[in-house]
Amino acid sequence: MIEKNYRPADIEARMSVVWEDSLAFKAGRPDRRDAVPFTIVIPPPNVTGSLHMGHALNNTLQDILCRFERMRGRDVLWQPGTDHAGIATQMVVERQLMERQQPGRREMGREKFLERVWQWKAESGDTIINQLKRLGASCDWSRERFTMDEGLSKAVIKVFVELHREGLIYKDKRLVNWDTKLLTAISDLEVQQTEVKGHLWYLRYPIEGKTFDPEDRSTFIVVATTRPETMLGDTGVAVHPEDERYQKLIGKNVVLPLVGRKIRIVADEYSDPEKGSGAVKVTPAHDFNDFEVGNRHGLRRISVLDKEGCLDLIDNEDYLKGLPEGASQFAEEFNKVDRFAARKRIVERLESFGFVERIEPHTHMVPHGDRSNSVIEPYLTDQWYVDAKTLAKPAIAAVRSGETTFVPKNWEKTYFEWMENIQPWCISRQLWWGHQIPAWYGPDGKVFVAETEEEAISHALGYYVEQEVITAEQGREMALDRNKREGFITRDEDVLDTWFSSALWPFSTLGWPEDAPEVQRYYPTNVLVTGFDIIFFWVARMMMMGLHFMKEIPFSTIYIHALVRDEKGAKMSKSKGNVIDPLNLIDEFGADALRFTLAAMAAQGRDIKLATSRVEGYRNFATKLWNASRFAEMNHCALPDGFEPAKAKETLNRWIAHESAHTTREVTEAIEAYRFNDAAGAIYRFVWNVYCDWYVELAKPVLLGPDSPAKDETRAMVAWARDEILKLLHPFMPFITEELWEVTAKRDGLLALADWPLKRTEPTPEQLAMLAAAAGPTDPLVSPAFVMPIFDHADFTDPKAEAEIGWVIDLVTQIRSVRAEMNIPPATLTALVLAGASAETKERAPRWTDVIKRMARLSEISFADRAPDGAVQLLVRGEVAALPIKGVVDVAAERTRLDKEIAKADADIKRAESKLANEKFVANAAEEVVEEEREKREAALARKAKLLEALERLKQAS
């Protein structure tokens, strides 16, 4: 029995358990051993995360694809898991420690802290997974992975060591984006440029050999800067080589104010004569552009900041080198002053000596850390880098060749843009939570990269024996005795960028580098579903790593979906805290309603700003389906064994089979093309506007009437069409459909594992050849028939049934419309006269008497040669349907109505004729378009003639 009311919360809780217990989503089910696999790896949410709208959309779409393919018989693996999210997680735990007033990370020490993070993960790491389950995600939960799992860590180590051996990972001292709050390097991608209102300071740098005089412009050169405090690290001044103002100064020195360092004036195209003074100070250790300029001219790099962003001058050999007497006094005064305070004080000091020419307000972009939101400092440090440029080449080629395709295609441009200008990827992070870099340093700082410490020590001992740093005897002793080698080599403290492990996700989760059968079976995956915001962070890097280590693309299709934005149109993010909670929507309207809303709004290439009213509307849709199923149940509609819808005799039943097959094709094709909104729209219209509004209504007289073969057939068909709906709707609304599937009949199995309505037919050899050519080489495991299945449901198409039911619908609709227009109350029944009806109509009408009477509120239906006097005359599919309503019909009003109809017909005739009279139209337009226009004209002419007749009769009668 179906419950009276649709209560999503109850159903969802129950169905989750049913699915879990039945292992319905397990990949590699024995009964699908021979099925073609279909694989999606989930974009692993951060363990710190909780479900936001972006996740809800992303996972709804993946689930639709997975459930769809599972019903189509494939062996689906939807690989779930979570990401350790280095910085985010470390921050969460540190914050927790602070809130509980417990010792901080550094006091605790690395080992203890990491224990603490794991403990946190054990307590809270399941949050997001449970929320995904609430959404209905049909992942193979038994295969859940975590980027810091033993297996995945092994993959990370192996990849690092191999790339290092190949020279694709290296250590380099160069500028990085340094977060002075988190005390770590971050990658370019983690830096957000934010517009900040600042100043442009024009500083006077005295020319060597001249006596500085603020009034005499020949004694100094003016440089403009937004960061005056970095001047302490200046090692040059650059002017444009063709800037005439400065030609004579090129090659000369200036004396750096306050510091006294002599620095050279160089010619470099980097300085823009149009901007500021045309001369720029060069600080290679604190600016990315200056770093390049410095390289070109061999300028020194002098770092004047420490890790926290404070001036670091005392004991700073680079800084002090070559400075005149007395420089140490200044160094002592300014040492350990924070960079922003230093800016103020240095400007003051410069002003006091007349070194500041002027200060202008200046708005510019300042880099901020996306996690800490603190100002990022270009900082000179040793870091590990991946040679992304080399790895990007095959990744670019794979997309160029179409081996991997983006949907929608325009994202390929973005991908190429970035990949072709890719910079070395800084992968080391000065954090504790993450994969510790497998590199060890010997006593002299030489680095040994190896998978294990044992391996590293053996390399190191071999090396130092050879270098005669230690004797062969010492080497042997240390190799044999742990205690003796203790502290001889020390491991790199840094961990890897979180995205380093995410880049391996498509194969590390399958068991690589072990020789796991899953790697063979499920790699490459079929489609990656993600938002465009992580194309660079994640998609591109998976492409690079997948191609390098598996020698195969990680996925053949990349479906990029919209971003769900907050009400202001801003991107939602975990750290910004501007997330809308989809769980509230699930609580209020149900997961099915939320999923359907997201699918219906997932039009390609457009962002989603979610309106709650839509969710409510789709909840109502679920209610509608619920009640329609109750109606079927109350009328004992059930599917008898061996029922063949194609053999139905009743026109109405043939019609719903016809309509149903049409919808099936629409939904199937739309999902295949990732047009989720079209698929959702098609099934929505079918359920509500076809099945409920017309089929069920038209079937009522039969269902409520006496027993008959027609009634038996209709009962079967009502149930059959309901089952078709449940199947088609299942990928979108899994909970309600599974529930209804279970309670409406005795079933062989779960709906989640039932067959999709369209059966694949064996393709002909010609079709196979054609498909093989079209499919290309991307997915060798997939037979062409799977890439583009061939379906056959010609059995259901029935134009005759369509015409007949169409006539009924038109007739009823028009009568209803005119009744409403004339304010005839529903309680008043009217008679219907079919005037001058064709043989076809005379044959059809009796079959629909009950239905039409019921739906159009009629007392009787009769035939006549002509419409009775004083009747409202409707034109239904070219024939007159008259409603004689004595005393109700206002003749004047009816004339006006007919006049309006005639005017409309006239307009149609005119439009068609003017087109057809246009020689160019007839000559240039497609034949079927012209033909269509002719048909329109004929139809309008006929309509007008009939309307004129009707008008004539009305005139005669009055």
Next chain:
RNA sequence: GGGCACGUAGCUCAGCGGGAGAGCACUACCUUGACAUGGUAGGGGUCACAGGUUCGAUCCCUGUCGUGCCCA
């Protein structure tokens, strides 16, 4: 500054070379035996603006204005 989108009904959004669509909201009527989370019938849009291409433009092209995002 470069790039990518987007301006369609009051709101949220589809559509996209051959007569403008949905959901919500709105109006009127309806306790009809699945459903008032419903039914029936309506109202509402120079498809941002200006040019161009075309037999024909909401749709393609160019420009303008406005909005958003990404990268400098």
